[in-house]
Amino acid sequence: MTNGLVVMTPTSIAYSGTSASINSDGSVVFSACTSLSLNGVFTSDYDNYMVTIRATGTNDTYVRCRLRASGVDESSASNYYVDQYLYALSTTVGAARTTTNGAQSFYFSNAQRSGNTAYFFGPFLAQPTAVREVGAVGYQNATLQEFAWTHSLSNSYDGFTFYPNAGSLTGLLTVFGFNQ
Amino acid sequence: MSKNGLILLTPTSIAYTGTSASISANGSVEFSACTTVSLNGVFSADYDNYMIVMRWQQFVTDATTTFRLRNLGVDDSTANSYVRQYLQADSTTVGAGRGTANLTWFTNSGIAQRNGNVAYIYGPYLAQPTAGRTVGADSESNAFLRDIAFTHNQSNSYDGFTWITSNTFTGRIAVYGMRK
Numbered sequence: 359m360t361n362g363l364v365v366m367t368p369t370s371i372a373y374s375g376t377s378a379s380i381n382s383d384g385s386v387v388f389s390a391c392t393s394l395s396l397n398g399v400f401t402s403d404y405d406n407y408m409v410t411i412r413a414t415g416t417n418d419t420y421v422r423c424r425l426r427a428s429g430v431d432e433s434s435a436s437n438y439y440v441d442q443y444l445y446a447l448s449t450t451v452g453a454a455r456t457t458t459n460g461a462q463s464f465y466f467s468n469a470q471r472s473g474n475t476a477y478f479f480g481p482f483l484a485q486p487t488a489v490r491e492v493g494a495v496g497y498q499n500a501t502l503q504e505f506a507w508t509h510s511l512s513n514s515y516d517g518f519t520f521y522p523n524a525g526s527l528t529g530l531l532t533v534f535g536f537n538q
Numbered sequence: 539m540s541k542n543g544l545i546l547l548t549p550t551s552i553a554y555t556g557t558s559a560s561i562s563a564n565g566s567v568e569f570s571a572c573t574t575v576s577l578n579g580v581f582s583a584d585y586d587n588y589m590i591v592m593r594w595q596q597f598v599t600d601a602t603t604t605f606r607l608r609n610l611g612v613d614d615s616t617a618n619s620y621v622r623q624y625l626q627a628d629s630t631t632v633g634a635g636r637g638t639a640n641l642t643w644f645t646n647s648g649i650a651q652r653n654g655n656v657a658y659i660y661g662p663y664l665a666q667p668t669a670g671r672t673v674g675a676d677s678e679s680n681a682f683l684r685d686i687a688f689t690h691n692q693s694n695s696y697d698g699f700t701w702i703t704s705n706t707f708t709g710r711i712a713v714y715g716m717r718k
Contacts, residue, residue, distance in 0.1 A: 359542070359545055360545065360546040360548075360564050360565060361542040361544070361545070361546070362542065362543075362544030362545050362546045362589075362714040362715075363542075363543075363544045363714075405593055405710055406591050406593055406654065406710075406712075440651075440679075440680035440681040441681055442627055442628075442629070442679075442681040442682055442683045443627065443683070444625075444626075444627035444632060444683050451632045452630075452632070453627035453628070453629065453630055453631065453632045453683075454629065454630050455628075455629040455630075455679065455680075455681055457680070477591075477654060477656055477673075477675070478654075479592075479593035479652055479653075479654025479675065480593045480652050480654070485595070485652060486595070486650075486651040486652040486677070487651075487652055488593070488651060488652040488653055488654035488675040488676075488677060489654070489675055490654060490655075490656070490673055490674055490675035490683075492673055504627075504673075504683060504685075505683075506674065506675035506676065506681050506682065506683040507675060507681050508650070508651035508652060508675065508677050508680055508681050509651075510650075510651055510680070536546075536591050536712060536714070537546045537564055537712075538546070538562060538564055538565075538566035538710060538712050
């Protein structure tokens with residue numbers, strides 16, 4: 359019987375903010391961070407990954423993500439990441455697509471806890487990467503916010519950085535590899 | 539006592555139309571330039587519910603991929619037995635629609651980048667109607683979000699499925715059982 363989901367312990371992390379550390383179970387706890395980078399979580403062992411994050415922010419804010427290799431974020435041009443979001447806020451639905459050097463990937467709120475699950479498809483493969491996020495956002499107590507994004511470069515990445523547009527985040531995240 | 543909650547499943551066999559497909563040592567299926575990929579013997583009495591994880595690229599045209607349940611190597615293509623509901627975001631346009639057919643839409647996909655999807659299949663092996671849900675990051679227009687919910691009204695037991703595209707796709711698919 360083969361375990362389907364495997365916790366990926368980062369080989370190292372980097373952060374800007376008050377604190378961040380790797381727990382003994384491989385999850386990463388962080389406090390008042392304006393950026394958090396995980397290194398060595400994507401490997402040749404797995405194609406696809408699941409990242410779960412629960413956090414609260416000092417602001418209502420989009421949180422961006424950059425893929426990363428050997429400790430360096432991929433942000434070399436403004437058109438490598440394309441993100442598409444969809445939200446439902448009370449009776450209003452909305453959507454938008456943007457092209458950037460850091461994909462909008464999550465939304466966090468200062469009102470309540472927000473919880474997000476992101477699926478990374480093929481980040482370690484030297485091919486384009488796709489990511490899908492589903493989230494329960496605490497903005498106005500309950501907002502449904504989802505993101506899909508792609509990264510066009512055919513490079514291999516072993517980690518990622520996420521950073522809020524405004525303020526800082528406090529919470530915990532875990533990366534899982536889908537056994538294959 | 540903890541148990542693994544998500545178990546990677548190995549098909550008893552596969553069938554495909556296209557260049558190649560094979561079962562990896564742990565159970566996922568890699569395929570190249572295929573128009574259909576069928577997995578047999580992945581649904582069983584051991585689990586009620588399943589998760590399917592797919593990453594792939596296709597290189598000819600944007601396409602909606604489709605899906606049929608299957609038992610003992612035969613697709614169920616009963617007329618009007620699958621009903622699908624989709625919700626999508628394409629730039630600033632949000633859309634939705636419902637259709638009935640002898641198969642269900644399963645994912646959207648684009649040729650520009652990687653496509654990635656996660657599907658949840660509820661009760662396919664039970665001799666009862668089946669429900670499914672997919673979420674994805676599709677590369678049409680570089681980033682496109684389309685989610686699909688479907689039901690199948692036949693109270694039959696299915697041990698597998700066929701995934702179909704209108705041109706060809708290349709990638710990996712893996713099926714996981716959720717322990718009950």
